Amino acid sequence: MIYRETGNFVTNYLKDRDIFSMTFDKVVVILGLLYLFLWVPTTSEYFLSAHVIPILAVGLATVGLNILTGLTGQLSLGTAGFMCVGAFGTYNLMLRVPDGLMSLPVALLLSGIAAGFVGVVFGLPAIRIKGFYLLVSTLAAQYFVWWFFNSYAWFLNYESSGVVAIAPKFYDYWGLGNLLGVDMQGYPARYLLALTICIGLSYFAKNLLRSNTGRNFMSVRDRDIAASVMGISVPRAKLLAFFISCFYCGVAGGIYSFLYIGNVDLMIYGVDRSFTILFMLIIGGLGSISGSWLGAIFVYEFPIIFTFIGDFIFQGAFNTAVVENVSNMVYGIFIIALLIREPGGFAALWGTTKQKLRMWPYPH
Amino acid sequence: MSKSLLKVNNIEVVYNHVILALRGVTLDVEEGKVVSLLGANGSGKTTTLKACSNLVHAERGAVTKGSIEYNGQDIAETDAYNLVKNGVVQVLEGRHCFSHLTVEENIMTGSFIRDDPKEAKKDLERVYDHFERIRIRRKSLAGFTSGGEQQMIAMGRALMSRPKLILLDEPSMGLAPQLVEEIFAIVKALNKEGVSFLIAEQNAMVALKYADEGYIIENGRVILKGKASDLLNRPDVKEMYLGVSEEGKTSFRDIKYYHRRKPSFS
Amino acid sequence: MGFDFVYLIEVVVGGLLSGVMYSLVAIGFVLIYKSSGIFNFAQGTMLLFASLTFVKMTENGIGFWTALFIASGIMVIVGVATEKFVMRPLANQDLLALFMATVGLATFQEGFAQFMWDSDVHGLQMNKFIDISLLDSNPIFISDYIPWLDLLIPRFDIFASLVAGTLIVVLAFFFQKTNTGMALRAVSDDHMAAMAVGIPLQKVWAIVWAVTGIIALVSGLLWAERVSVSFTLIEAVMKALPVILIGGLTSIPGAIIGGLVIGVGEKLGEIYLADLFGGQGIELWFAYFMALMFLVVRPQGMFGEKLIERV
Numbered sequence A: 001m002i003y004r005e006t007g008n009f010v011t012n013y014l015k016d017r018d019i020f021s022m023t024f025d026k027v028v029v030i031l032g033l034l035y036l037f038l039w040v041p042t043t044s045e046y047f048l049s050a051h052v053i054p055i056l057a058v059g060l061a062t063v064g065l066n067i068l069t070g071l072t073g074q075l076s077l078g079t080a081g082f083m084c085v086g087a088f089g090t091y092n093l094m095l096r097v098p099d100g101l102m103s104l105p106v107a108l109l110l111s112g113i114a115a116g117f118v119g120v121v122f123g124l125p126a127i128r129i130k131g132f133y134l135l136v137s138t139l140a141a142q143y144f145v146w147w148f149f150n151s152y153a154w155f156l157n158y159e160s161s162g163v164v165a166i167a168p169k170f171y172d173y174w175g176l177g178n179l180l181g182v183d184m185q186g187y188p189a190r191y192l193l194a195l196t197i198c199i200g201l202s203y204f205a206k207n208l209l210r211s212n213t214g215r216n217f218m219s220v221r222d223r224d225i226a227a228s229v230m231g232i233s234v235p236r237a238k239l240l241a242f243f244i245s246c247f248y249c250g251v252a253g254g255i256y257s258f259l260y261i262g263n264v265d266l267m268i269y270g271v272d273r274s275f276t277i278l279f280m281l282i283i284g285g286l287g288s289i290s291g292s293w294l295g296a297i298f299v300y301e302f303p304i305i306f307t308f309i310g311d312f313i314f315q316g317a318f319n320t321a322v323v324e325n326v327s328n329m330v331y332g333i334f335i336i337a338l339l340i341r342e343p344g345g346f347a348a349l350w351g352t353t354k355q356k357l358r359m360w361p362y363p364h
Numbered sequence B: 001m002s003k004s005l006l007k008v009n010n011i012e013v014v015y016n017h018v019i020l021a022l023r024g025v026t027l028d029v030e031e032g033k034v035v036s037l038l039g040a041n042g043s044g045k046t047t048t049l050k051a052c053s054n055l056v057h058a059e060r061g062a063v064t065k066g067s068i069e070y071n072g073q074d075i076a077e078t079d080a081y082n083l084v085k086n087g088v089v090q091v092l093e094g095r096h097c098f099s100h101l102t103v104e105e106n107i108m109t110g111s112f113i114r115d116d117p118k119e120a121k122k123d124l125e126r127v128y129d130h131f132e133r134i135r136i137r138r139k140s141l142a143g144f145t146s147g148g149e150q151q152m153i154a155m156g157r158a159l160m161s162r163p164k165l166i167l168l169d170e171p172s173m174g175l176a177p178q179l180v181e182e183i184f185a186i187v188k189a190l191n192k193e194g195v196s197f198l199i200a201e202q203n204a205m206v207a208l209k210y211a212d213e214g215y216i217i218e219n220g221r222v223i224l225k226g227k228a229s230d231l232l233n234r235p236d237v238k239e240m241y242l243g244v245s246e247e248g249k250t251s252f253r254d255i256k257y258y259h260r261r262k263p264s265f266s
Numbered sequence C: 001m002g003f004d005f006v007y008l009i010e011v012v013v014g015g016l017l018s019g020v021m022y023s024l025v026a027i028g029f030v031l032i033y034k035s036s037g038i039f040n041f042a043q044g045t046m047l048l049f050a051s052l053t054f055v056k057m058t059e060n061g062i063g064f065w066t067a068l069f070i071a072s073g074i075m076v077i078v079g080v081a082t083e084k085f086v087m088r089p090l091a092n093q094d095l096l097a098l099f100m101a102t103v104g105l106a107t108f109q110e111g112f113a114q115f116m117w118d119s120d121v122h123g124l125q126m127n128k129f130i131d132i133s134l135l136d137s138n139p140i141f142i143s144d145y146i147p148w149l150d151l152l153i154p155r156f157d158i159f160a161s162l163v164a165g166t167l168i169v170v171l172a173f174f175f176q177k178t179n180t181g182m183a184l185r186a187v188s189d190d191h192m193a194a195m196a197v198g199i200p201l202q203k204v205w206a207i208v209w210a211v212t213g214i215i216a217l218v219s220g221l222l223w224a225e226r227v228s229v230s231f232t233l234i235e236a237v238m239k240a241l242p243v244i245l246i247g248g249l250t251s252i253p254g255a256i257i258g259g260l261v262i263g264v265g266e267k268l269g270e271i272y273l274a275d276l277f278g279g280q281g282i283e284l285w286f287a288y289f290m291a292l293m294f295l296v297v298r299p300q301g302m303f304g305e306k307l308i309e310r311v
Helices: A023-042 A045-071 A079-096 A104-127 A131-151 A176-180 A187-210 A212-222 A224-230 A234-261 A271-284 A289-314 A320-341 A345-359 B045-053 B080-086 B103-109 B117-130 B147-159 B177-192 B204-210 B228-233 B235-242 C005-036 C043-059 C064-090 C095-116 C155-177 C179-189 C191-197 C201-227 C233-247 C252-273 C283-297
Strands: A163-165 A263-265 B004-015 B019-030 B034-038 B061-070 B088-091 B165-169 B196-201 B213-218 B221-227
Touching: A023 A045, A023 A187, A045 A079, A045 A187, A045 A212, A045 A234, A045 A271, A045 A289, A079 A104, A079 A131, A079 A234, A079 A263, A079 A271, A104 A131, A104 A187, A104 A234, A104 C283, A131 A271, A131 C233, A131 C283, A187 A212, A187 A234, A187 A289, A212 A224, A212 A234, A224 A234, A234 A263, A271 A289, A271 A320, A271 A345, A271 C095, A289 A320, A289 A345, A320 C064, A320 C095, B004 B045, B004 B196, B019 B034, B019 B045, B019 B061, B019 B196, B034 B045, B034 B177, B034 B204, B045 B061, B045 B080, B045 B088, B045 B165, B045 B196, B080 B088, B080 C191, B088 B147, B088 C191, B103 B117, B103 B147, B103 C179, B117 B147, B117 B177, B147 B165, B147 B177, B177 B196, B177 B204, B196 B204, B204 B228, B204 B235, B213 B228, B221 B228, B228 B235, C005 C043, C005 C155, C005 C179, C005 C201, C005 C233, C005 C252, C043 C064, C043 C095, C043 C201, C043 C233, C064 C095, C064 C201, C155 C179, C155 C201, C155 C252, C179 C191, C179 C201, C191 C201, C233 C252, C233 C283, C252 C283
Parallel strands: B019 B221, B034 B196, B034 B213, B088 B165, B165 B196
Antiparallel strands: A163 A263, B004 B019, B004 B061, B213 B221
16 A cells, blocks of 8 residues: 555654645645646636635635534524624725725625624524523524614615625726736635635634643533533633624625625525524534534535436426425435434544555454 | 342444454443443443443433343343333432432332332332432432532432342542542442442542452453452552552652553463 | 503414424424433424425325324334434434434425425314314404403414423323333433443434324424414424523423523514514514523523533
């Protein structure tokens, strides 16, 4: 076997903390990044706009939720609400702040911070409330945010239809587009912006997992009384987790609205969106960043592929309602089957597979 | 030669399809005896007990090789609760009392499988006779009782099913030494009434003192077996598990850790 | 113009009665949670499925009682099947995984119900079938009895309250006083220990899920009478959540008290506070905010079991 996990001798602490310690892995990662940055933008617009970009957006939200639920154990169903804050925040910043000072990437990050603060406010009850009861706080956030943006039309610039199309000028990053001669509103450009943000934030999340802060989060998840006895401030850890998680969700919301849909629309940030992201998280595996991405890809693509296969086999013999219902049925069964087989999701399945491969040809 | 109540035949137990926990455990509990299973952390004691009570399935574990016989019958297809009906009950490691039920309700859950409420009430009194301490606490929530009391509640609960064999998992864990002696004295008393015991323990001294036979398990494999009194006097057991050697207290510097290749059955 | 006291009473009474409806859904939740520690998100879809099945049968000419009987049978089968295929393999798993399994179950049931029957809205009027004075569509005029109280109470709401009340009493008695009830509470505390002690998880859960199925049928029918059978029934679930959270996830009487609190609070909030917040539709989050306030004061709900942790 050429893939050896042994024989990697490190000579300093920095090297010891490498995420990918084997040369093989490093090469794969570099090739992967090259592929993502150089080759994918040249693929069809349809592929980018209908598959890649939305997955980047929801995947980032899943990573955010992972930090809150997977790492810190705080169950949350308010994800879409925080995404909504990010989307509306980005829109309003772009709209109202003079062009010279604001551009899309900055707006995304700032609105993420705003979402983070909203998250902290709704995370305050988490100091007292534990377990399933905590759902009430995040659901309150979800419904409140939705109602708030629905009621105060100022946020949508008094657009009567309730949906605002994003003007092309918003995509001009301080004239960068004109400088490079690239159409910033085009999908390749959008994709690259989303990709950069997602890779950057995923890297940050992965390191968060391995850091002291991440360990604090996990100890709060596992045994918060023991954590507080050890000197970890449990309220501080929980609120920090809410902040970081909602920051991610806010940025993801901005990406979703600006780089994918092209509209700022309240309807797409309902409770079902929160559930979808929770699905992605569970299917991917709690506590694993790569798992979150796998889960996001799977959950997003499943209905599409299923409908496609259905149409292919039955040549459109059934109407959309039937297909949707059957899709839901298969989807539900799949989730249950996956949870039975491996409650830890794809990430755990992958871990078990690796373990089996290590011992191959022995079973264990 | 008394009848064999529980026969574990060279079992192999795997968790989650990939984690090998037991790799060849054979033991034999005769009727009316107290058998101790000794071993360090992670050696496989709890897994052995859970395999005998068929609770191992609840933790995604499976007996992949070998067999377990209770009263001459293979238990592979028996549900955990049916085993309890047949007289095998496990007292879990860490007690696992039902924290939101009262002490009395906890003990009564043990009688759920029976259908003679009058006899059950009498057995409840007998449990309180054995464990006087918890009689006064009978109406408190079990979650608020102390470790020792919880151990008594768990054992009383097990007794309610009128078992022939009790699988005790680390009864001394987290208890004060005096309390440990008390618990084991009660075990001995119950044994005199005809209940057999298979006790998994880390506290070798106490476990061997109160047992008839002992097995030592290491890394998922039984490596030593014998009469408890013989084991207590073996120099290697003394050195490994009791910390005493021929020359007095051993220092780690002097230990020559060798791998026991063959199980030395006497 | 003084403070309209009668109006206030009318609002409060209206709130109490609508609160009872929430409680009916909440009871199903609490039952499952109390017996297994699982937060059954599929409760709403079970409501939908049960009532859809019933309505489809009555629309096709099957008599009320026959349809009720058959629907109950179907719900029992659904309950037992759920236990066998979903709960049993997942026993002893992390509670979050179990919760997600119920969400998956809900997705399945949603698709299945609409696949088997259809996605239309069906009206349901029970007084067409049963001839009880309580189901008469004429409301009771309180002013007939108390002259100065000019209130209207729909008879149906009283009927629903009676049904809910009976359910509560029966279930509360069951859990506190019977052996099986005690065994269920034990299972909810610790699956593994319950198995070790000899409680047959499967049999016990099969019963619980079957009973929950029937409760879903009963509450589904009562809700359908009010809002018709349609997809929106599932939204009833989202309203039931703050109810159980206030009352306590493990408390059956709590389900009804929580329901009343939410029902009244919602109505009061909508009428008196909506102007303050300058918008319509605050009841959506108002219920959750009320629950939040309660929980901050009592993190386990009014009557829920306190979290007992051994350090």
